[in-house]
């Protein structure tokens with residue numbers, strides 16, 4: 183028995199040593215002494231006056247700013263309308279802010295919030311994108327004025343595609359830059375449509391919680407794939423010199439690529455299989471992205487009934503260091519509750535229309551349920567389908583996450 187436990191400890195020790203490399207950099211893990219920078223970008227496109235204008239991002243940005251300063255000690259820069267031309271969330275200003283956001287310094291914590299419109303187009307290089315589409319965020323000057331037009335103009339008609347900022351640009355300016363330093367962390371929140379891969383991070387399926395499918399994936403990697411990987415790694419990388427030369431599998435090129443092509447591939451595949459192994463590589467900067475919707479979905483971005491930011495703020499206010507799992511469950515529940523409120527509103531509107539029509543015809547109010555209103559019914563069905571297509575919050579990351587770990591801002 184003692185022998186087995188000794189072996190287990192030795193195995194654990196060896197695995198940690200092999201996975202993390204021989205010389206660990208000095209990490210500053212005391213968060214209170216680290217440099218903290220936040221950038222909040224919340225375009226509202228003319229607000230209420232404009233058909234495509236948004237209202238909630240300004241309020242979200244203000245509450246988030248107070249939270250980041252008071253609770254976590256961040257230095258916050260905001261880009262939103264109404265604070266002078268330097269702070270306008272224009273194409274030039276957003277690019278400049280993003281370009282200068284990540285410093286060439288180790289041990290810095292970053293928070294980026296984008297709440298506004300985003301969209302997707304067919305990607306030139308389909309291999310880069312799982313769904314064959316590239317996502318982009320939309321600065322305030324990329325969307326034309328729609329307030330003067332009596333007829334609503336379609337989004338595409340007023341969108342200036344030369345002034346949008348693509349996911350690959352964000353990846354280069356944020357993710358690739360932070361990967362050149364040590365011990366830093368970037369937490370990005372994208373409260374917008376089609377936002378799951380706006381940072382083009384590698385993993386998202388393996389970070390899902392809540393559904394039967396995601397639970398099955400997590401259980402199988404926890405009880406089957408990871409223990410098998412650890413065991414095989416220990417027994418196959420036999421000699422001390424082999425161990426010292428060992429490169430963590432997340433870098434794809436170590437001897438494990440030869441020994442265990444199948445399991446290594448699970449961690450290194452370009453597309454997230456959902457079965458990715460969670461391997462310890464603490465020296466690498468952590469990059470995570472909390473987003474309001476899958477790539478195929480819209481977000482309730484102009485709706486008090488369920489924006490992602492409105493859901494996250496009370497969570498972080500009451501629990502400064504939630505686990506990733508708590509973040510996702512809380513976000514999903516808040517957004518689902520918002521969706522229910524939206525369904526209810528649409529149903530109430532339709533019932534009201536029917537009641538009015540019944541009264542107009544002079545029928546008994548008891549018969550309003552049987553009144554046929556094809557036009558209103560079509561409108562109701564349209565809104566219901568829109569709400570159904572709406573968001574399902576996602577968590578993506580550059581390496582697979584342990585969902586029970588805490589997010590320390």
Ligand SMILES: [Zn+2]
Nearest residue numbers: 385388454458
């Ligand atoms: Zn994954």
